[in-house]
Amino acid sequence: MSIEARPPPPQFAARLQRALGGRAGWSGFVVQILFVAALVWIFYEIVANARTNLENQHITAGFGFLKNTAGFDVSQSLVPYSGSDTYTRVFLVGLLNTLLVSLIGIFFATLIGFLVALGRLSPNWLLSRISGGYVELVRNLPLLFQILFWYLAVLAALPGPRQSISLFSSFFLSNRGLIIPKPIGNPAFEPFVMAVAVAIAAAFLLWRYARRQLFQSGKLITIWPYVLGLLVGLPLVTALVFGAPVRFEFPELKGFNFAGGSRVIPEFVALTLALSTYTAAFIAEIVRAGILSVHKGQMEAGASLGLARGSVLRLIVIPQALRVILPPLTNQYLNLTKNSSLAVAIGYPDLVSVFAGTTLSQTGQAIEIIGITMGVYLLISLVTSAVMSFYGWRLGRSLEG
Amino acid sequence: MKRVSLVFTLALAAGLSTNAATAQTLKTVKDRGLLSCGVSQGLPGFSSPDDKGNWTGIDVDVCRAVAAAIFDDPTKVKFVPLSAKDRFTALQSGEIDVLSRNTTWTLSRDTSLGANFTGVTYYDGQGFLVKKSLKVNSALELNSASVCVQTGTTTEQNLADYFKGNNMKYEVIAFGTADETVKAYESGRCDVFTSDVSQLYAERLKLSNPADHAVLPEVISKEPLGPMVRHGDDQWFDLVKWTLFAMVDAEELGVTQKNVGEMAKSDKPELKRAFGTDGNLGEQLGLTKDWFSRIVKAVGNYGESFDRNVGSGSKLGIARGLNQLWSKGGIQYAPPIR
Numbered sequence: 001m002s003i004e005a006r007p008p009p010p011q012f013a014a015r016l017q018r019a020l021g022g023r024a025g026w027s028g029f030v031v032q033i034l035f036v037a038a039l040v041w042i043f044y045e046i047v048a049n050a051r052t053n054l055e056n057q058h059i060t061a062g063f064g065f066l067k068n069t070a071g072f073d074v075s076q077s078l079v080p081y082s083g084s085d086t087y088t089r090v091f092l093v094g095l096l097n098t099l100l101v102s103l104i105g106i107f108f109a110t111l112i113g114f115l116v117a118l119g120r121l122s123p124n125w126l127l128s129r130i131s132g133g134y135v136e137l138v139r140n141l142p143l144l145f146q147i148l149f150w151y152l153a154v155l156a157a158l159p160g161p162r163q164s165i166s167l168f169s170s171f172f173l174s175n176r177g178l179i180i181p182k183p184i185g186n187p188a189f190e191p192f193v194m195a196v197a198v199a200i201a202a203a204f205l206l207w208r209y210a211r212r213q214l215f216q217s218g219k220l221i222t223i224w225p226y227v228l229g230l231l232v233g234l235p236l237v238t239a240l241v242f243g244a245p246v247r248f249e250f251p252e253l254k255g256f257n258f259a260g261g262s263r264v265i266p267e268f269v270a271l272t273l274a275l276s277t278y279t280a281a282f283i284a285e286i287v288r289a290g291i292l293s294v295h296k297g298q299m300e301a302g303a304s305l306g307l308a309r310g311s312v313l314r315l316i317v318i319p320q321a322l323r324v325i326l327p328p329l330t331n332q333y334l335n336l337t338k339n340s341s342l343a344v345a346i347g348y349p350d351l352v353s354v355f356a357g358t359t360l361s362q363t364g365q366a367i368e369i370i371g372i373t374m375g376v377y378l379l380i381s382l383v384t385s386a387v388m389s390f391y392g393w394r395l396g397r398s399l400e401g
Numbered sequence: 402m403k404r405v406s407l408v409f410t411l412a413l414a415a416g417l418s419t420n421a422a423t424a425q426t427l428k429t430v431k432d433r434g435l436l437s438c439g440v441s442q443g444l445p446g447f448s449s450p451d452d453k454g455n456w457t458g459i460d461v462d463v464c465r466a467v468a469a470a471i472f473d474d475p476t477k478v479k480f481v482p483l484s485a486k487d488r489f490t491a492l493q494s495g496e497i498d499v500l501s502r503n504t505t506w507t508l509s510r511d512t513s514l515g516a517n518f519t520g521v522t523y524y525d526g527q528g529f530l531v532k533k534s535l536k537v538n539s540a541l542e543l544n545s546a547s548v549c550v551q552t553g554t555t556t557e558q559n560l561a562d563y564f565k566g567n568n569m570k571y572e573v574i575a576f577g578t579a580d581e582t583v584k585a586y587e588s589g590r591c592d593v594f595t596s597d598v599s600q601l602y603a604e605r606l607k608l609s610n611p612a613d614h615a616v617l618p619e620v621i622s623k624e625p626l627g628p629m630v631r632h633g634d635d636q637w638f639d640l641v642k643w644t645l646f647a648m649v650d651a652e653e654l655g656v657t658q659k660n661v662g663e664m665a666k667s668d669k670p671e672l673k674r675a676f677g678t679d680g681n682l683g684e685q686l687g688l689t690k691d692w693f694s695r696i697v698k699a700v701g702n703y704g705e706s707f708d709r710n711v712g713s714g715s716k717l718g719i720a721r722g723l724n725q726l727w728s729k730g731g732i733q734y735a736p737p738i739r
Contacts, residue, residue: 056633059493059515072557073573083561155588175589176547176572255545256535256592257572266590267574344552344577347585353552358575361486361553364514366493 050367065363066091072358074349076265087359094351095376101271101350102337102380108276109336110329113283118313120288131284139281144342146278151270151346158266161257170250172258175266181248182262188238192245195238196231203227267348271340279336283329290325291317322395330388334381341377351376426498426630426637427687430471435479438464439497442482442578445603446711446719447503447523447626456480459710460501462700463522463628466644467499469699470692484578486553489514492629499641500629503597505555510629519642521627523711524723524732526620527559528598530605533615535592540619544569549591551575551582559622560595583607597624602717640686647693649735650675651702653726658701665694675738682738693738703733 054061066088073083078096081089119131138146155175159165164174172179203226210221239245251261294317302312343350344357356373360366430436440448440460448458456478465475481497492500493515503525504510506518531537540563550556552575564571574591576582583604586594594601598620605611630641651657654672656664665676673679677690684690700706707724708714725731 054515059632060513071561072575073561073571075572075574083558083565152584152588155585155590160589256543257545257547259545259570265574345581347549347574347576347581349575353575353577357486357552357577358557361489362509362558364489364493364510366490 054367060363060365061368063368065365065368068363070359070362072362074354075347076268076349087355087363090359091351091355091372094349094354097349097354098337098340098343098351099380101268101275101340101343101348105272105275105279105336105340106333108272109279109283109332112276112280113332114287116280116284117287117291120284121291135281135284138277139285143274143278143339144345147271147274147342147346150274151267154266154270154273161253164253164258170248170261172251172261176257176263177266177269178264179251179258179261180264181250182260183246184249185246186244188242189245191238191242192235195235199230199234202234203230206230265348267343267346270346271343271348275336275339278339279332282332282335286325286328286332287321290321290323293324294320319395323392326388326392326395330385333384333388337380337384338377426634427471427640430498434472435477436464436468436471436499437479437481437497438467439481439483439488439491439500439502440464441502442484442580444503444579444600445606446599446715446717447603448480448482448501450480457710459522459706460503460626460628462648462706462710463501463641463645464499466648466696466700467641469695470640470644470647470688473689473691473695475699484553485551486577489516492516492631495631498630498637503600503626504629505597506625506627507555514629515632516629517632517638518627518629519638520645521625521733522645523599523626525597525599525624525626527556527595527622527624528601528620529617530586530594530596530601530614531592531617533613537617540617540621541567541569543571543593545571546592547572547574547590548593548595549574549576549582549586550595551579552577554596555622555624556596563621579604597626599711599717599719602719606716636687640688643686643738644696645703646735647675647696647738648700648703648706649726649733650738651693651697652704653728653735656697656702658697658705661694661697671737671739 051061067086069083070085070087070090071083074081074090074093076097077093078100079089079092081093116131116134119127120135122128122131158173158175161172161174161176164172164179166172170181206223206226210223213219213221235245249260251258253259291313298316298320299312302316303309307315340350341352344353347353351373356369360369363369438461440456440458443449444458446458448456448460450456461480464478464480468478469475471477481491483491483497483500483502488500488502488504489510491497500516501522503523504518505525506521510516511518529540529543531543537543543564548560548571550560550573557573557575560571560573574585576585579596579600582596583594585591587608594604596604598616601616605614605616608614628641628645630638654664654675656672656675664672665678667673667676670679674682675693677683677693681690683692686692689695701709704721704726707721711717711719712721721729721731723732725733727734
């Protein structure tokens with residue numbers, strides 16, 4: 001058998017041709033250029049056309065409105081806000097409210113989703129049927145309907161502010177929300193925070209050390225008593241030395257509502273509940289699929305090593321399942337964030353409600369405001385995707401390495 | 402495939418580059434054979450559909466009058482229900498020809514939206530609806546109250562101004578539609594529902610027990626409600642403006658839906674001008690000579706429309722007040738038809 005000569009590596013021009021035009025060669029390249037040019041031209045036409053139409057109709061255009069005074073109030077704001085602030089501030093308030101409900105929703109959706117998935121795979125007949133029923137019920141009902149249901153159910157179940165359900169006369173639950181004592185920083189607050197930070201850092205280092213010992217020499221070091229001592233002891237000592245880190249402002253019924261204290265508004269509770277239970281149903285199916293994709297032998301191998309079912313799942317199955325779970329899980333996170341824009345139906349002041357709603361109708365600058373809002377959702381989604389991809393990349397590396 | 406997509410591209414671009422013809426509204430409406438009219442999503446007295454899908458209300462009558470003036474047929478109207486925040490976009494984009502949706506005339510709306518107000522159909526003001534059980538008699542007792550409001554309205558800003566001006570605290574919860582707002586108010590989420598007074602009376606009818614709720618005496622703002630048209634088409638602007646004026650003038654001249662036939666034969670000079678038996682005023686508007694009698698035949702005069710929809714002849718039972726004719730102590734006034 002004679003040895004055949006390897007074909008020579010393609011020349012630069014040929015490679016370029018293949019890269020740009022694909023199999024169609026140079027003619028394909030020209031078509032692609034034309035296609036891109038046409039896209040650019042269409043986009044330019046749309047913008048130019050919109051501009052002329054706006055000018056012809058004397059509709060104000062541009063972003064100058066962002067500096068104008070908003071003149072309306074918002075029920076929940078993470079940053080100080082009043083009606084005399086600008087529309088830029090309104091934008092920030094809405095954005096933070098959207099991010100808040102999305103992050104907390106994602107947290108609970110993931111938690112509930114994993115639990116339901118494990119429940120559905122559980123050998124316990126009742127548990128697995130209940131989990132299955134939950135998934136089928138929740139994912140097959142429209143989300144807006146669920147949001148309204150939770151909102152009206154939450155409101156209907158709770159009494160008015162004067163008949164609040166009270167706990168220790170400092171926590172109050174009514175249809176105005178959950179009112180809790182508000183912590184206010186004392187001078188001793190800073191040393192306290194530093195002590196907590198130091199304790200956390202020390203506990204982390206300790207954990208790393210114990211892990212390395214376990215992997216290198218197989219020695220199992222019990223660290224939790226030390227960690228607990230650090231986390232409780234160090235802040236306690238600072239509190240004893242410097243005095244109480246915070247004092248509390250207690251809510252008080254004044255007139256129609258409570259004055260003082262912090263408040264969790266029912267709109268937020270209802271929206272978070274609806275978004276997290278709804279998305280959890282989808283996440284549960286994704287996680288279940290992921291776990292089932294790991295070969296049964298892995299489970300049996302873990303069991304034969306003497307590991308408990310929980311440990312097998314935690315140490316062997318879930319890390320492998322995560323590779324399958326992660327991409328569709330990211331989709332669910334993105335969906336949850338985008339779905340939070342249904343907030344306006346129940347009066348939660350998210351970005352779409354206060355910025356693409358009130359601000360839009362007060363200024364009438366639809367194109368700019370919708371443009372900004374779409375851009376923001378795109379950005380949030382891209383950042384979420386990037387974070388999840390990074391996590392997936394790290395996961396892949398640690399599984400291989 | 403490539404050729405097809407190229408053709409599609411060209412067609413798309415050509416379609417986009419045609420200007421949304423703004424200066425030809427009357428012609429567009431005539432060609433279409435229908436007037437497209439933006440109304441509310443259901444506000445009794447102003448614009449709401451009955452169980453057969455027929456729209457009624459004082460805002461609806463304005464559109465019917467315009468359709469009657471053009472087509473001599475008040476049914477040639479397509480009503481487009483719009484939320485408060487979508488209404489201006491619908492007008493700007495050309496989806497509707499007239500916006501007749503209890504919209505407050507303000508300077509910024511008149512200048513920056515690319516639209517013009519053509520007159521005032523109803524002089525309103527903002528008020529507060531509360532449960533009687535709260536035993537509140539004045540809006541000044543509302544310190545620390547929770548207030549439900551519909552988003553995308555002048556109401557939100559008036560509310561902020563009023564509470565700030567009186568050094569009172571409050572919590573605002575803004576909903577997308579009037580129905581959601583009222584539902585939240587009824588469920589006890591808020592102590593107060595605020596809106597234009599006429600709307601408070603209308604929404605109160607929808608509550609399960611209207612007698613348990615009262616409108617407070619304070620009126621905290623001026624809310625002149627009127628129809629809007631797109632900027633840049635003066636002929637259309639004049640047409641809609643004079644349709645409303647015709648209704649007001651008809652009341653002043655004593656022309657009603659019932660007597661319009663006899664009045665048309667009158668020898669009085671101002672009636673002859675209005676009915677087109679003398680001169681061609683209707684044609685100057687781009688209409689026919691009998692435009693005035695077409696309008697009154699279709700919807701009656703302003704007073705009749707008011708009584709039928711929001712006044713003594715309706716469930717709302719709102720007094721004429723400011724909306725009485727100028728000659729009878731109100732401020733409804735229309736320039737003369739001459």
